[in-house]
Amino acid sequence: MNTTLIATAMILALAAFTQSLTGFGLALVSMPLLSMVMSLPQATALVAVVSLGVEVVILWQHRAHLRWQPVRRLILASWIGVPLGVVLLRQLPEAWLLHGLGALLAAYGLYALSGKPLPSLQRAGWGWAAGLAAGALGGAYNTSGPPVILYGHARGWPPQAFKANLQAFFLASSSMVFGAHLLAGDIGAATWAQAAAAVPALALGLWAGHRAAAFLPPARFRKVVLVALVLLGLKMLW
Template structure:
């Protein structure tokens, strides 16, 4: 039986390890008909719920939160395409909410640049040593968490060079880890986007990028039966999280919740390398 390539005991504290470490993941590229065990399915569903809730309340974080948690449960080879597929479902709901505030010209340039970087990210996940891949993911999570908590003001970035450059980096990160958000969020801060436009541009960027990432995974043959199983189990919890998040955001201090999510991202990132 194939054991998940991700060692859980030394990387990830808490109840997820206690549950996941009792199981072996009966999946490998050569045994794609093998599926997840019941404990893993429950954890995957809970993570999908949390991702939908956090994204709705905080406006970001579904992939940043979902990736390290799912990696601990099923490994990065399954987590990467699964989070991308859930991202499409999530963004199709959220784009209806923010589409009126999207700046199409700017978003189009970012998406075009990201489309070039996405195949490189998918290639990295499939072919590069997982310790390196997870190490980079850890740096992204910790770095973005620290940036988000700091009061550091980026200089105003002018010119298409920054747009295409950061869009490309976002594509690489999106293809590898579904974490295309940090470069684009930092770009939006640097361009001083108003709040409504900020949310509209992010959702307008994430939806096509998620489609491209999913298409890339299909072409790379990483969308296996076990990924479809995780996707099917996750859809209802994901939408439930979105719905409850929409209800809860009216009574939650958005800024405090955002900071809580950022602290959690730092902890999750650190747990990948400690």
């Protein structure tokens, strides 16, 4: 086994562990690291394939806690937001949107970690707003996750529901991304071979993340998510 395959397996194991533990982060962890051992188009295609499998597994693990009503609202709103994102991509500088979102995520995470009361965002309109923002960011920069993660945390979803709801939303988004890459011819035999070779590493990462999550009480889980939000926000600002 060559060094590229070993590095790819280790990266995807870490990414799967992160997604299994927190409910998100697979692309955030894997894309920067994979782009160091393969071309960006190759990494994008591989993550498009791997994401589907990881999201299906985590959704299945937490399927009993899935809340369809808010997820359906998020998905429908995101579909409306995608064309808006395409327009924004042409009209506004990338740095404005990404830095603005990064500042919002970091500020929210730091504020929540301070222990001060947070808005609960219980009204249905907030779900539509989060989904619309997610779709717009997905259409513009393929970064649809942050608004939904923030929304789920503000709603106070329990850990299992948080993970199940996010996977359902991500799965709808990932399916569209996968289909687009497949139709464009970006996913070939080499991508499938890389994904197949990484299955044991992905399984190990998923198992380890699931086991680690069992030792996280809800309050600590929420802190882990908040720290991840701060890191994600700082990364977008950087």
